[in-house]
Amino acid sequence: MTHIVEIRDPAERSRIAEVVLRDLPEWFGLEAETAAYIKAAAELPTFAVKPQDAFLCLKQHTPWAAEIYVMGVRREQHRRGLGRSLVAAAEAWCRDRGIRYLHVKTLGPSRPSRGYDATRAFYEAVGFVALEELHGLWDEDNPAVILVKDVRLGFSVMPIEGLPELRAGDDLAALIAERTGLQDGDVLVVAQKAVSKIEGRVVALADVEPSGRARELAGEEADPRRIQVILDEAVELVRVRPPLLIARTRQGYVCGSAGVDASNAPEPETVVLLPVDPDASAARLREELRERTGVDVGVIVTDSFGRPWRAATTDVAIGAAGVEVVRDLAGERDPTGYELHSTRIAVADEIAGAAQLVFGKLDRVPVAVIRGLDVRGDARAADLVIPPETDLFR
Structure with missing residues (x-):
């Protein structure tokens, strides 16, 4: 040092x-x-x-x-x-x-x-x-x-506006670099749907044949084709209140509809799935930005999750690269001298929530830059997933 x-x-x-x-x-x-x-x-x-x-x-x-x-x-x-x-x-x-x-x-x-x-x-x-x-x-x-x-302390959250509707194969790093001047230490926060679209994680409901189970869960209220996509993405249904499904995904997340969502889909009658490996998606985007701009930034991929015992949703980190994901304060002492034993701060989730405030869910603003935070690291967002055997909310 x-x-x-x-x-x-x-x-x-x-x-x-x-x-x-x-x-x-x-x-x-x-x-x-x-x-x-x-x-x-x-x-x-x-x-x-x-x-x-x-x-x-x-x-x-x-x-x-x-x-x-x-x-x-x-x-x-x-x-x-x-x-x-x-x-x-x-x-x-x-x-x-x-x-x-x-x-x-x-x-x-x-x-x-x-x-x-x-x-x-x-x-x-x-x-x-x-x-x-x-x-x-x-x-x-x-x-x-x-x-x-x-030089005053603090940080800023800046939306990146003007991105086009994204399609499979689009160069997201180039589109971002054209619209903002990134700096070393910035954290680029990207909504999951932007990543999923360029990775081709979009399903046309016209191509889906619902099973009997999907039709049963859909009832009269929901589209059984959408329910089938949820069942395909889920490894476990944690809670079922038809047509509401809380599922564990292949990535380990517990979330509504296994992350399958029709909002901000590229076209009517389509749904967007979660990236296959959001941490790998974040790492690829980070490397592409470094190759294109020469700047070292962190990248967080986010999605909106509900929370036990709390109303409404907030964005959380489902993918991360080059950032501190969890800050472990065990062994530190507070101002009164009390030693902390189990305090862990979900830094990446807090950054995701801050970025959500400038995302335009109704205006197609899926990317933001966080500047002024010293949160460099090398952990994965997967580290935030609670294993089923220790999940107290099941």
Whole structure:
């Protein structure tokens, strides 16, 4: 784990800045400017990775805004997470002082440069947004772009609008990438029906021949063809109140109608089934997005479930990749010192419920981006399934 320290001694600040900056002539090759950075470091709040591997200096401009005045990571330490750790330390420093916005200036995109293109990509990956390119701030040959980040704690939930009606074989990763700018650490939340449609998990009722059992359960109220699809998807009927069926699915979920649903189906007289393996679906989408965008995001596939002893439904995670699914607090102590013994938080389910608030069940908005949560992990949504032998609600 990278250990970040705040350097208090002015002379040491300058020494670290000089060692690092002189190792980066592609970025800091002009002697006058480099000397100015080294001199300024002595007077500015400075964080570093010892011994002299990386540093960052901050400059506060107003009670609400500060700037990453200069940052450098020695070449041999690139791509080891040091820059991310330094930015995180700078953000924490800002929050402690009530500072809302952190900005940084670098070479603008209208002046192509391999090194500075990578610099901009780094800042965008850690959440900075390009505000404006200024051609007169430095000089006409070196346009400056200002990137800004809101460092206040919290998270945002943003719907991805404008997706077309999805069909089997559609490239969902491409459709998403075209409509939003993903960042490292984002969590992409996708309604199950979007995944099921592109995977061809749609059944035309015209092709279904209902059995006698299906006709019996349907009675006069339900379509026996739909009941037959439910029976085909179920491994066990847990509760039966015709035509209502609560079933255990092949994936292990206990839910209404074995997850078979006619709402938001692509056409009348069709029903949508659950993905065969929602965790695998999430992993595929995550990898496709990484290949297409170069960004590492988490993916959660959701569906709406009812709950014992509670009215109405909420979205839960049925598939997950690259995210923390369960947070186990056993062994932790609360503010009074009480040791927790069995507290486990269904993090992926809580994220799914938050995303449902911006999903448009009536407006065909099946995808949302959660930004601002630190929930990276490698568990599966299948870990949330209670085995039948320990299910207290049966």
